[in-house]
Amino acid sequence: MTVSAGRKVCTKCKRNLKETDFFKLKTGERCDLCKDCLTQYIDNRKPSTFM
């Protein structure tokens, strides 16, 4: 499976998006969920526990 540089597939919605559509972690890696999915995910959980 090849993923072009600068792009990443969201593990939840399976969309192939630009890396900038993913939040960057403190480690420098990108989150596995895109911003849309992560936002929904956090809303369903506890927003205060994130960041």
Ligand SMILES: [Zn+2]
């Ligand atoms: Zn997604």
